[in-house]
Amino acid sequence: MSTPYAKLPLWADYGLIPLINLAVAFLVAGLVVLLVGESPIEAVQLMLKGAFGSGRGIGYTLYYATNFIFTGLAVAVAFHGGLFNIGGEGQASVAGVGVAIVCLTFDSILPWWITYPLAIVAAAIFGAAWVLIPAWLQAYRGSHIVITTIMFNFIAASLMVYLLVNVFKAPGQMAPESRPFLEGANIPSLEPLLGALGISARRTPLNITFFLALLASFGVWLLIWRTKLGYEIRTMGFSPKAALYAGIGEKRTIIITLLISAALAGLMSLNPIMGAQDRIQLNFVGGAGFVGIAVALMGRSHPIGIIFAAVLFGMLYQGGAEIAFEMPNITREMIVVIMGLVIFFAGALEHMFRPFVQTVFASLRPRSVGLDAKPAGEA
Amino acid sequence: MAEKAIELIGINKSFGAVRANRDIQLSVERGTIHGVIGENGAGKSTLMSILYGFYQADSGEIRIGGKPVSIKTPNEAIAHGIGMVHQHFMLVENFTVLENIILGAEGSALLNSGIARARGELHRLEQEYGLEVDPDAVIEDLAVGLQQRVEILKAFYRGAEILILDEPTGVLTPAEADHLFRILRRLKDEGKTVILITHKLREIMAVTDNVSVMRQGTMVATRKTSETTVEELAELMVGRRVLLHVEKGEARPGEVKLSVRDLTVTDQRKVDVVKNVSFEVRAGEIVGIAGVAGNGQSELIETIAGLRKATRGELTLNGRKVEIIGVRQGDLRDQGLAHVPEDRHHMGLVLQFEEYENAILGYHDDAEFQKGLLMDLDKVRHAASSMIEKYDIRPPNPRLKTANFSGGNQQKIVLAREIEQDPSVLVVGQPTRGVDVGAIEFIHRRLIEMRDAGKAVLLVSVELDEIRSLSDRILVMFDGRIVGERGPDASEGELGLLMAGVVQKEAAE
Numbered sequence: 046m047s048t049p050y051a052k053l054p055l056w057a058d059y060g061l062i063p064l065i066n067l068a069v070a071f072l073v074a075g076l077v078v079l080l081v082g083e084s085p086i087e088a089v090q091l092m093l094k095g096a097f098g099s100g101r102g103i104g105y106t107l108y109y110a111t112n113f114i115f116t117g118l119a120v121a122v123a124f125h126g127g128l129f130n131i132g133g134e135g136q137a138s139v140a141g142v143g144v145a146i147v148c149l150t151f152d153s154i155l156p157w158w159i160t161y162p163l164a165i166v167a168a169a170i171f172g173a174a175w176v177l178i179p180a181w182l183q184a185y186r187g188s189h190i191v192i193t194t195i196m197f198n199f200i201a202a203s204l205m206v207y208l209l210v211n212v213f214k215a216p217g218q219m220a221p222e223s224r225p226f227l228e229g230a231n232i233p234s235l236e237p238l239l240g241a242l243g244i245s246a247r248r249t250p251l252n253i254t255f256f257l258a259l260l261a262s263f264g265v266w267l268l269i270w271r272t273k274l275g276y277e278i279r280t281m282g283f284s285p286k287a288a289l290y291a292g293i294g295e296k297r298t299i300i301i302t303l304l305i306s307a308a309l310a311g312l313m314s315l316n317p318i319m320g321a322q323d324r325i326q327l328n329f330v331g332g333a334g335f336v337g338i339a340v341a342l343m344g345r346s347h348p349i350g351i352i353f354a355a356v357l358f359g360m361l362y363q364g365g366a367e368i369a370f371e372m373p374n375i376t377r378e379m380i381v382v383i384m385g386l387v388i389f390f391a392g393a394l395e396h397m398f399r400p401f402v403q404t405v406f407a408s409l410r411p412r413s414v415g416l417d418a419k420p421a422g423e424a
Numbered sequence: 425m426a427e428k429a430i431e432l433i434g435i436n437k438s439f440g441a442v443r444a445n446r447d448i449q450l451s452v453e454r455g456t457i458h459g460v461i462g463e464n465g466a467g468k469s470t471l472m473s474i475l476y477g478f479y480q481a482d483s484g485e486i487r488i489g490g491k492p493v494s495i496k497t498p499n500e501a502i503a504h505g506i507g508m509v510h511q512h513f514m515l516v517e518n519f520t521v522l523e524n525i526i527l528g529a530e531g532s533a534l535l536n537s538g539i540a541r542a543r544g545e546l547h548r549l550e551q552e553y554g555l556e557v558d559p560d561a562v563i564e565d566l567a568v569g570l571q572q573r574v575e576i577l578k579a580f581y582r583g584a585e586i587l588i589l590d591e592p593t594g595v596l597t598p599a600e601a602d603h604l605f606r607i608l609r610r611l612k613d614e615g616k617t618v619i620l621i622t623h624k625l626r627e628i629m630a631v632t633d634n635v636s637v638m639r640q641g642t643m644v645a646t647r648k649t650s651e652t653t654v655e656e657l658a659e660l661m662v663g664r665r666v667l668l669h670v671e672k673g674e675a676r677p678g679e680v681k682l683s684v685r686d687l688t689v690t691d692q693r694k695v696d697v698v699k700n701v702s703f704e705v706r707a708g709e710i711v712g713i714a715g716v717a718g719n720g721q722s723e724l725i726e727t728i729a730g731l732r733k734a735t736r737g738e739l740t741l742n743g744r745k746v747e748i749i750g751v752r753q754g755d756l757r758d759q760g761l762a763h764v765p766e767d768r769h770h771m772g773l774v775l776q777f778e779e780y781e782n783a784i785l786g787y788h789d790d791a792e793f794q795k796g797l798l799m800d801l802d803k804v805r806h807a808a809s810s811m812i813e814k815y816d817i818r819p820p821n822p823r824l825k826t827a828n829f830s831g832g833n834q835q836k837i838v839l840a841r842e843i844e845q846d847p848s849v850l851v852v853g854q855p856t857r858g859v860d861v862g863a864i865e866f867i868h869r870r871l872i873e874m875r876d877a878g879k880a881v882l883l884v885s886v887e888l889d890e891i892r893s894l895s896d897r898i899l900v901m902f903d904g905r906i907v908g909e910r911g912p913d914a915s916e917g918e919l920g921l922l923m924a925g926v927v928q929k930e931a932a933e
Contacts, residue, residue, distance in 0.1 A: 271798045276781070276788050283777070286770045289731055291786040292757065407439075 053406060059350055063343055063391060065398050067357070070390035074383040081374045088368050088375070095367025096360040100239055102367075104249025107235075108321065110352075110359030111251075114258040115313035116337025117355055118265050119306045121346035123190075125269055126302035127282035132179065132194025133310035134334025135201030136172040140311030142208060143171030144318045145223055145325035149213075152230035160230050164315060165257070172311015173304040175201060180303035184296040190303070198334070209327050222326040232319050250321035258316075261309060262348035268305070278302050310334060336384075343391040354391075361387065428490060429454040429586055429617040430475070435484035437470055444470040446641045448484070452586075452634075457608055457618040459628040459649070462638030463661055463860035465830055468621050471638070472588055476508045477501040488586075507579025511591040513571050515563045521574050522546065522559040525581050542581065549580050553610055568718075569600035576607070586617045593627060597716040598888065598920040605631045623661075623861075625654045626889070637661055662861050670868045673876070675896040678707035680743075681880035682728070682761075682849045687737030687748075689723045696735070697723045699904040705849065705880040710871065712895030713884045713906075716923050720904035721884045722766055725851050728882070729763035730756045742848055757786060762842035764835075766853030766884070772838040773826050780808035780822035783841055811840035816866070832863025839870060849880045856890060868894060888916060888923075 053062075075085035096106045116133045123130035147164045155163075179193035206221070213223040233253050239246040269275040281288040281298050288295060317329045336358055343357070344350030365380035390397075428451050435448040444467045452458045462468045473479045475486065477495040485492050488504050495501050501508075515524050522542055531538035543559060550556050557566070557573050566574070572592060579587055589608075593601040608618050608631055620632060628635050629649060636646040637660040645660050682705040689698035698720045705711045715721050726732045727748065728739060734748040741759050765771040773782050784793055784804050793804050808822040815836045817829070826834065835855065842850065852871065856864045871894060875881050885891050891898055898910045900922040908922045 267798065271801070273788055273794065273799055276799065279777075280774055280785065283774045284770050286767065287772070287774045287785065290763070290765055290771045291788065 053403060057402065057406065059345060059347065062399060062402060063345075063350070063354075065402070066343075066390045066394065067387065069398075070387045073390070074386045077379070077382060077386075078375065081379065083372050083374050088372065091368045091371050092360070092364030094364075096364035100244040100246035101249050102363060103244060104235070104239065104246040104251040105363040106356065106359040107255055108249060108251045108316070108359070109362040110355040111255045111258045111316045111320075112313050112331075112333040113336050113340045113355035113358050114262060114352055115316070116310055116333050117340030117344060117351040118261055118337075118348065119310035119313075120337045120341035121344070121348075121351060122265060122269070122278070122309060123302060123306040124341060124346045125275070125282045126278040126298065127285070128183070128299065128302060128306075129191050130176065130194055130303060130306045130310075131191055131338060132176060132197050132201075132307070132334070133313075133337045134330055134332070135194070135198035136175045136307040136310040137313045137330045137334050138201045138205050139175040140168040140172035141314035141318050141325050141329055142205075143167030143311070144314050145213060148226045148230035148319065149223060152227040155229050157229055157232050161232050161253075161315075161319065164230075164319060165312065168311040168314050169308035170311075172314070173308040175311075176303045176307035177300075180300045180307075183303070184299040205327060209325065213325055220326070222322075223324045226319070226323045230319060231323065234320075250317075252316070252320035254316040254320050257312065259352070261312060262352055265309070266348045274301065310337070339384075339388040339391065342388075357387075358384070427454045428452065428487070429456075430619075431485075431487040431490075432471070432475070433485040433487065435471065435474060435486075436482045437474060437479060438482055443641050445474070445481070448638075448643045450636055450643060450646070452617060452619060454489075454617050455612060455615050456633040457612050457620060457631055459632035459635040460619060460621045460638065461623060461625065461628055461635060461657065461661060463623065463862075465640075465860070466638040466661070467641040468638055469590065472508070472590060472619070472621060475501065476506060476588065502582050502584070505583060505585035506588065507576075507582060507584025507586065508588045509572065509575040509579060509590065509592060511594065513575055515571060515574060517564040518562060520560050520562055521557055521566075521577075524563060524574055525559075525578050527578075529582060545581060546577065549577055553580070553614065554607060555580075567600075568595045569597070569603065572596070572604065573607075584616075586619065587611065588619045588621070590621045591623070592620070593622070593624065594886075595717060597924050598916065599924050601627070625657050628657065629654060639663055658861060664862075670865075670872060670893045672872045672894075675709045675875065677709040677896070678878060680704045681707050681741070682882065683738075683740040684728065685738040685740075687724070687727065687739070688735045689720075689727050689732060690735045691723065697904050698727065698734075701737075701901075701904075701906055703899055703906060703909075705882050707848070707880050708875060708878045709896040710875050710881040710883055710894050712891035712898045713882070713901055714888060714891045714898055714919055714923060715884075715886070715901035717886045719901045719923075721901050722853065724901070725763070725766070725853050725882065725884050729761065729765070729851055757845070757847075760848035762845055762847035762850050764838050764842050764850070764852040764855060766857070768834055768838050773834060775825075775827040777826050778823050779812070779817075779826055779829070779837060780805045782826050782837055783808035783811055783822070785841065787841070787845060807844075811837070811844055814844075815840040815870075830860065830863075831858040832860045832866075835859050835867060836863065839867060843870065843874060847879065849882070850874055851882045851884075853884045854886065855883070856885075856887065888919060892916070892919070 078085040078088050096102050116137065119133050120130060144164045144167055147167045148160060151160045151163065175197060176194070179190055179197055182188035182193050183190045209221040214221055215224040235251045235253065235255060236246050236249065269279065277288070277293045277298050280291055280293055281295060285295060313333055314329065318325050322329065340351055340354040340358055344354040361384050365383065368375050369377045369380055430452040432448055432450040435445050437445040448471060460468050470479065474481050475495070477498045477500055480496060486495060487493065493504055495504065516527065522539060525546065526538050526542045531541065546559050555573050555577055557570055557577065563571060563574065576587065592604060596604060611618055622628065632649045634646060635649050635652065635657065637644050637657060639661060685702045687698055687701045688696055691697045701724060703711065713721050723732060727734050737748065739746045739748045741761055744759065746756065746759070769775060774785065784807065793800055805822050811817065812820045812822060817833050817836050817840065826837065829837065855867050855871065859867065871881060883891065883894060892912060895912055898912065898914060898919065899906050900908045900910070900919060902923060902925040907925065910919060
């Protein structure tokens with residue numbers, strides 16, 4: 046007897062189910078808002094207005110989305126290989142060190158369009174380097190990557206404090222941050238572009254790294270579905286025994302997959318460091334590494350889905366700040382609760398409504414789920 | 425004798441659009457052994473799951489002893505005296521027999537009284553039905569046949585009057601299967617009712633009183649076993665005439681293509697699972713390795729296929745010595761060795777892949793499928809489509825998820841991929857396990873064609889019938905050794921004795 050539920054059409058798989066999950070998440074979040082004595086309708090209005098109602102709002106939403114695209118892609122690539130890289134936070138922070146070194150070294154001698162590519166390479170290399178030990182341990186010793194990357198997040202956090210206080214901090218300063226970068230590390234903002242579209246986005250941190258994120262999304266799509274390496278990664282992710290059978294070197298593939306994953310997480314650091322703060326600060330990652338897990342889950346590990354999910358979380362970040370500002374009863378922590386609900390329904394309960402939707406589809410339109418009227422395909 | 429133990433009337437069950445059971449009628453007389461046969465996916469398991477309360481029918485009636493009942497959970501089934509022995513045992517491996525038997529029927533919060541009662545009851549059951557087993561043995565130490573006996577005891581401990589056995593002989597030696605059949609007959613004599621689900625026609629003929637045949641979710645016929653034949657049953661199952669015996673000409677063995685010398689393989693537990701095995705396979709012959717599952721055959725072919733490291737020994741392929749201590753799979757493929765693995769679900773295929781992606785598994789490295797940095801997917805799909813056509817893989821859709829193909833068609837995908845590479849040596853494990861009768865015929869014909877095309881074929885199967893009808897020479901493995909070689913005309917009894925390790929001391933040449 047084969048599986049009772051058949052495959053859904055793509056649009057339902059990638060569109061309808063996430064939407065249902067999201068709707069339920071907002072419904073429950075609405076109840077929470079009601080509970081603290083505010084109007085959920087008003088909250089939604091505030092959030093949408095905050096996130097999309099002004100050029101500045103859009104700029105910030107997309108700025109946050111840029112971070113989440115990178116970390117989401119990082120989680121997704123590892124996911125395809127059956128690996129759960131939850132060290133994006135640490136990998137991004139260490140990558141920031143690489144970016145800072147490049148910027149601080151070259152910002153007075155090179156123009157931005159040379160510094161930026163160098164910084165991209167540095168971010169990728171430093172990010173990847175931070176997963177090298179966990180990857181090696183997973184491949185050769187079977188130490189679980191979840192455990193090791195969590196530990197490496199903690200190590201990275203401590204390392205960052207040390208480096209910022211003892212190495213990067215400019216003399217005579219109190220804050221744990223480097224000196225501001227000079228001209229040669231200032232990458233173009235997207236203000237003029239948005240302006241040309243008739244959107245006034247003054248003083249937003251949105252910058253060209255946004256396009257790098259879209260480019261990376263396309264690159265990940267190519268890698269996973271169009272290259273031999275991607276084929277090998279997916280084979281390993283679905284069935285390690287099949288990978289062995291197919292002559293795919295497991296150790297090598299584990300390490301390469303994780304290096305790519307961590308390099309993508311590392312690229313995230315370009316956005317805040319070069320695009321927004323023009324210096325390296327403590328905690329510049331700000332939880333984006335963890336949000337990436339939710340983004341990848343919600344985006345079903347597909348770059349298109351990840352872009353949409355990243356924008357959604359960008360909206361929650363930006364619009365949430367707006368709600369917290371406008372509604373006295375809703376604190377920042379409450380926004381975190383709402384995001385948690387979204388993660389809960391979109392990620393952890395991803396399969397809750399699936400059987401129901403599948404049954405509805407199967408009985409309404411059998412053909413749409415690839416079924417004939419009679420049991421398919423006996424030879 | 426005409427009293428009915430179970431009657432199923434007009435049972436319907438659909439999963440979405442798939443109608444797994446359609447208007448099923450079945451009536452089982454008390455004190456008989458009733459066989460239910462059908463191909464994989466015919467709806468046997470669904471029907472029995474309805475009877476045992478795992479699923480509920482969409483419509484229809486179940487009567488037990490003439491009275492309509494409703495069975496919503498396995499507990500209710502048990503309360504109505506129905507016991508079930510699953511194909512995959514539901515035992516806690518590191519519990520003792522006794523602990524497993526009382527599991528879920530402990531009686532009280534403290535185990536002592538329950539265990540004491542169970543011990544007495546177990547003793548009585550052993551006496552009554554000939555179901556001897558050491559109550560204090562740990563399950564994982566028991567042979568498979570004994571584990572199955574524990575499952576049967578579990579059912580009777582819960583007061584079963586009607587016993588359902590789902591494919592019970594798949595894991596047994598012929599001798600163990602015979603023993604099981606003796607037990608079933610004894611149960612019948614004691615007035616119990618047995619329902620035997622299987623796809624093996626021989627078992628039906630050997631042990632049942634009545635037999636019902638299912639095809640594509642419907643019950644197509646019920647016969648008295650004494651009044652039917654294997655041929656008739658096969659035809660009812662498949663819906664057309666099937667060739668049960670493979671037609672093949674004389675083998676014309678040529679030069680040695682694959683030679684294994686003094687091969688020893690040690691597993692993770694540091695146990696030698698293959699011991700000093702030597703044999704040769706020549707071009708144009710099929711060498712079959714018979715044996716009860718778990719006697720080293722799997723490890724042997726995995727080692728030959730380069731998936732395991734050998735501890736000692738030599739392997740020669742096409743006259744060239746092959747490194748067998750840490751070899752790379754791809755290298756062996758390049759040297760003309762193709763492998764249809766035993767475990768097609770986890771090894772031979774990636775079930776989540778679309779069909780065309782599986783058509784190149786293991787050959788995805790080939791230059792012909794690359795276009796610069798990317799893969800040439802058009803070419804891959806084209807290759808997949810031509811295999812689909814040539815091997816009549818259904819449905820003929822290379823974009824369909826592999827899990828959605830039936831077992832027989834999945835096996836054809838693997839076979840097509842490996843044969844189309846035109847290997848000189850083909851190593852095949854369990855080619856027809858979980859494959860429907862129609863596809864079995866097709867697969868057997870392909871293997872004979874390979875042989876006739878001058879390829880060396882090494883076949884491992886736990887189906888003795890398959891080994892006997894395909895092989896030109898039969899090697900029997902027991903406890904990691906080859907304990908004998910026989911011709912294809914060796915009797916089943918003779919092979920069975922070798923497989924059971926009874927004839928131990930024989931020159932393994």
